[in-house]
Amino acid sequence: MRPTWPLLLMTGLQGLAGGLIITLALLGLTLGARALSVEAWSLLSLTSLILVGAGGAASIFHMHRLAGARFLLRRLATSWLSREVLTTTLLGLATAAAVVLPRLFPAAAGWYPELVGAAAVLALIALFVTAMIYATIPAMLSWHSPLTVVTMMGTGILGGAVWADAGWLLAGPHTALSSAVFAGLLRGSLVLWALFKVLQFRTFREARSRIRAETGFGLPRGPHRLLDTGTTRAPYRTQPQVWPSIGRLRRRLLEGGVLALALAVIVLVGIQTAWAGLSAALVATVLTYVERWLFFADATHSSLVWFPAATEGMALPRAGTHA
Amino acid sequence: MQLTIITDLNKCVGCKSCQVSCKEHNTGGAFGPVPDHDPYGEPDGMWWNRIVSMEADTYPNTSVLYLPKACMHCYDAPCVPVCPTGASFKREDNGVVLVDYDACIGCQLCMWACPYGVREFDEHEGVVKKCTMCIDRIEDETLAPDDRQPACVQSCPTHARTFGDLDDPSSLVSRLVAERQGFGLLPELGARPAVHYLPRRPMPGPVDDEAVDRALAERY
Numbered sequence: 001m002r003p004t005w006p007l008l009l010m011t012g013l014q015g016l017a018g019g020l021i022i023t024l025a026l027l028g029l030t031l032g033a034r035a036l037s038v039e040a041w042s043l044l045s046l047t048s049l050i051l052v053g054a055g056g057a058a059s060i061f062h063m064h065r066l067a068g069a070r071f072l073l074r075r076l077a078t079s080w081l082s083r084e085v086l087t088t089t090l091l092g093l094a095t096a097a098a099v100v101l102p103r104l105f106p107a108a109a110g111w112y113p114e115l116v117g118a119a120a121v122l123a124l125i126a127l128f129v130t131a132m133i134y135a136t137i138p139a140m141l142s143w144h145s146p147l148t149v150v151t152m153m154g155t156g157i158l159g160g161a162v163w164a165d166a167g168w169l170l171a172g173p174h175t176a177l178s179s180a181v182f183a184g185l186l187r188g189s190l191v192l193w194a195l196f197k198v199l200q201f202r203t204f205r206e207a208r209s210r211i212r213a214e215t216g217f218g219l220p221r222g223p224h225r226l227l228d229t230g231t232t233r234a235p236y237r238t239q240p241q242v243w244p245s246i247g248r249l250r251r252r253l254l255e256g257g258v259l260a261l262a263l264a265v266i267v268l269v270g271i272q273t274a275w276a277g278l279s280a281a282l283v284a285t286v287l288t289y290v291e292r293w294l295f296f297a298d299a300t301h302s303s304l305v306w307f308p309a310a311t312e313g314m315a316l317p318r319a320g321t322h323a
Numbered sequence: 324m325q326l327t328i329i330t331d332l333n334k335c336v337g338c339k340s341c342q343v344s345c346k347e348h349n350t351g352g353a354f355g356p357v358p359d360h361d362p363y364g365e366p367d368g369m370w371w372n373r374i375v376s377m378e379a380d381t382y383p384n385t386s387v388l389y390l391p392k393a394c395m396h397c398y399d400a401p402c403v404p405v406c407p408t409g410a411s412f413k414r415e416d417n418g419v420v421l422v423d424y425d426a427c428i429g430c431q432l433c434m435w436a437c438p439y440g441v442r443e444f445d446e447h448e449g450v451v452k453k454c455t456m457c458i459d460r461i462e463d464e465t466l467a468p469d470d471r472q473p474a475c476v477q478s479c480p481t482h483a484r485t486f487g488d489l490d491d492p493s494s495l496v497s498r499l500v501a502e503r504q505g506f507g508l509l510p511e512l513g514a515r516p517a518v519h520y521l522p523r524r525p526m527p528g529p530v531d532d533e534a535v536d537r538a539l540a541e542r543y
Contacts, residue, residue: 001435062430063428063429063430063449064428064429064430064431064444064446064449064450065427065428065429065448065449065450066428067425068408068410068425068426068427068428068429069408069428071407071408071409071410071426071428072407072408072428073407074407074408074409074426075404075406075407075408075409078403078404078405079404079405079406079407080405081405081406081407081430081432082407082408085407133405133432137401137405137435137436138401138438138512138513138514139401139435139436139437139438139512140435213377217377217390217508217509219379219388219390219506219508219520219522220506220522220523221379221380221522221523221525222379222380223379223380223381224377224378224379224388225377225378226375226376226377227376227377227378227387228374228375228376228377229373229375230342230370230373230374230375230392238368238369238443238444238445238446239434239440239443239444240431240434240435240444241434241435241440242440301435301440302438302439302440302509302512303437303438303439303440303441304440306373306375306392306439306440307440
């Protein structure tokens with residue numbers, strides 16, 4: 001699958017924004033408004049708004065024909081993408097309310113936990129809806145699994161939580177005990193996420209093994225061997241699901257890289273200093289990008305059985321063509 | 324009603340006339356153009372119908388098989404419910420899956436959802452295009468009745484392709500599918516394709532010289 005930059009930014013930034021707002025809401029729920037200073041609430045809510053806004057801006061570049069955008073909410077009954085437009089817009093509005101209302105009405109500064117809580121509920125829904133876009137496509141053999149929902153939501157929520165942790169360490173005030181408890185929970189969740197990610201790597205491998213010309217066409221009297229895919233030659237420009245195989249070694253390196261970055265975040269979160277928190281946020285952002293790139297670039301689509309030359313670099317004889 | 328095209332894999336000789344006639348008709352037709360970057364050089368662009376050539380079975384029983392692959396106009400078309408704008412839709416009156424270019428935003432989610440990889444993205448117009456089963460021909464009452472069929476069906480020199488209503492049990496396509504065990508591609512993905520293929524008949528096994536001599540000796 002072609003990993004286009006608007007897709008990476010859209011899903012990655014929406015995840016970070018949602019994760020940040022969900023973590024803030026959890027802090028407010030457990031420790032109350034005093035968990036953070038007013039400045040910290042304000043700064044972190046604003047960061048979340050900027051992230052979700054940037055993700056929304058990237059989504060504009062994902063559309064190749066803006067004139068049709070007025071119909072985007074037409075298929076709410078069936079289309080997860082249509083629902084994503086609605087839920088992410090609501091998330092943006094709720095986050096904006098959490099940023100703007102306390103500024104307009106200084107007396108509302110104590111409402112941060114409630115305002116952020118409302119945005120967090122919408123963030124959870126938005127992250128779930130976005131993950132379901134990918135998990136509910138049977139033809140995307142790599143993604144058609146509950147693991148897609150778990151890892152995609154996990155990447156966003158934990159990435160945002162690392163950002164919140166950095167903000168918390170920078171802005172305070174907080175008690176050492178609650179900060180350590182939060183860091184412990186975050187590290188445990190990151191380990192769990194890494195385990196789910198390993199399971200997902202395995203699912204991707206299994207999906208690749210299903211694409212075999214010998215048996216994969218659904219035709220009787222096999223085995224079959226593809227001689228010619230039709231007149232169009234690789235790289236099949238009009239087929240976004242056709243993307244050159246990233247290769248065994250590169251895949252292993254990237255998978256190892258994702259786990260190594262997760263380990264680095266786990267270590268940095270444990271240090272509990274402002275600079276370590278900032279470094280953890282930076283590494284978590286890189287991790288989000290690499291994980292998401294691999295998620296798209298390594299995905300296997302059922303139609304690749306017809307286009308093996310593009311994915312495996314095979315040179316096929318071009319029967320019946322003039323070249 | 325569910326309009327469909329049935330391809331007899333015994334009759335298809337892989338001449339690609341259906342592929343070319345599809346491109347020709349739809350480049351000039353109401354749903355075109357079907358673009359190429361270099362239309363007078365290498366045809367590297369959009370094809371709504373591709374003829375896949377493959378070798379079937381193992382030596383000494385090998386044979387070459389040609390498989391025309393276009394939109395399957397599935398009963399449970401997975402490309403339709405995923406479309407956020409309703410641009411992808413399935414006609415209730417005849418089951419043909421179409422794209423409304425005016426509502427398409429070019430997000431290409433339908434291309435991911437299609438199990439067969441038969442949807443194509445038009446980079447020039449920013450919309451997704453696909454086989455329309457030549458809806459502009461089959462509903463054109465100014466054409467003679469014999470011409471109201473898809474270009475690929477009409478151009479097939481061996482009559483390998485048959486067009487008709489799969490939901491009508493008395494139609495030729497329904498009888499062909501029922502009598503000759505017509506099958507759809509990738510059934511495990513649950514799209515229930517309307518387009519069916521008639522399987523190749525088994526070839527007689529290879530006969531060596533000894534068997535020929537023995538048959539001749541028995542006869543003469």
